[in-house]
Amino acid sequence: MAKFRNRAIAALVSLAAVLSAAAPSSALAASSGVALQRAPVNLQDAVSLQRGAHLFVNYCMGCHSANYMRFNRLTDLGLSEEQIKEYLLFATDKVGSPMTIAMRASDAKEWMGKAPPDMTVIARSKRPDYIYTLLKSYYVDESRALGWNNLAYPNIGMPHPLWQLQGATQLKVEEKQSHGHAVQVKSIGPGESGLMNAVEYDRAVGDVVNYLVYMGEPWKVQSSRVGIIVMFFLSILLVFVYLLKLEFWRDIKH
Ligand code: HEC
Structure with missing residues (x-):
């Protein structure tokens, strides 16, 4: 489990790195x-x-x-x-x-x-x-x-x-x-x-x-507003997906 979690975190970190490198500066x-x-x-x-x-x-x-x-x-x-x-x-x-x-x-x-x-x-x-x-x-x-x-x-x-x-x-x-x-x-x-x-x-x-x-x-004026709503929605969804994951794994482990 821990290994999987570490890999997921590593993937997120590298995604963030790719995104910030793409931003022109x-x-x-x-x-x-x-x-x-x-x-x-x-x-x-x-x-x-x-x-x-x-x-x-x-x-x-x-x-x-x-x-x-x-x-x-x-x-x-x-x-x-x-x-x-x-x-x-x-x-x-x-x-x-x-x-x-x-x-x-x-x-x-x-x-x-x-x-x-x-x-x-x-x-x-x-x-x-x-x-x-x-x-x-x-x-x-x-x-x-x-x-x-x-x-x-x-x-x-x-x-x-x-x-x-x-x-x-x-x-x-x-x-x-x-x-x-x-x-x-x-x-x-x-x-x-x-x-x-x-x-x-x-x-x-x-x-x-x-x-x-x-x-x-x-559309940028509106899209930044939509972006915030989407992020809010995704973070709520994350909670449910996590609970669902716990539910699945409980059956498999026992
Ligand atoms: C007399 C014609 C003419 C007018 C009027 C004109 N341009 Fe241009 N513009 C050009 C040409 C020709 C090029 C391509 C120049 C080159 O790459 O050498 C160009 C290129 C550009 C570029 C790209 C520059 C680059 O680094 O490649 C920008 C930005 C630009 N114009 C903005 C504007 C703006 C803003 C206005 C109005 C305020 C304007 N132009 C009015 C002829 C014009």
């Missing part, structure tokens, strides 16, 4: 080594999600689709169908249609070197902190075809999608001493200003990322 952008900034994700903040949806439709959907997201799902965020029609839809879209775009992937690839990926689940594949950092790491670079470069993704094909809001930020390179060596530290400094100040821009980027997270898992 990267603090650096994969390609560039730039430190990631924490995205202020809050799926309970409906106003932020509404602002994010508005920014997404206006500044991202020129190139990116969200083929697995329907406009009318945005009623989950507290928007009425009228508001969706008025603020988010272009002439041809119907509220029930998915967030598709007219640009052809092959054309986009020709213009920008790479086709813009679909955004429905981008926050799950690229992680929110990375996207937040990416949108705050653009700087003007005349040597690039489209005039922009990015510290978090050097030589990215996507030109700065929010430059009107942030302005023409410049690369700042400082020499710093580290362990007796001079090292170059790159950061983003202000340039020609845009429609927003730094605080407003951070909030706007936070809203877009919040919306991308929501879009990847629109």
Whole structure:
């Protein structure tokens, strides 16, 4: 019996280890080594999600689709169908249609070197902190075809999608001493200003990322609640299963 119990515990421990290893915990952008900034994700903040949806439709959907997201799902965020029609839809879209775009992937690839990926689940594949950092790491670079470069993704094909809001930020390179060596530290400094100040821009980027997270898992708000109920149910069930086990073994032993 004890042996069986030990084995069951060992199996549970290794399952927990596998699950925690699967949880992403990267603090650096994969390609560039730039430190990631924490995205202020809050799926309970409906106003932020509404602002994010508005920014997404206006500044991202020129190139990116969200083929697995329907406009009318945005009623989950507290928007009425009228508001969706008025603020988010272009002439041809119907509220029930998915967030598709007219640009052809092959054309986009020709213009920008790479086709813009679909955004429905981008926050799950690229992680929110990375996207937040990416949108705050653009700087003007005349040597690039489209005039922009990015510290978090050097030589990215996507030109700065929010430059009107942030302005023409410049690369700042400082020499710093580290362990007796001079090292170059790159950061983003202000340039020609845009429609927003730094605080407003951070909030706007936070809203877009919040919306991308929501879009990847629109059921998440409910699912965390369901998860708690399921765990509660399972723990009650465990008691009964254990009692049942005792009952079975009593007959076998005697
Ligand atoms: C002018 C077209 C265009 C617009 C507008 C645009 N993107 Fe992109 N985006 C691209 C292209 C092209 C790529 C692929 C770039 C590459 O991998 O070099 C891309 C890639 C991305 C990626 C993946 C980056 C990676 O590490 O692979 C994210 C995230 C992203 N875009 C977010 C956004 C968001 C958010 C907006 C709106 C605020 C937006 N994009 C607006 C063209 C665009």
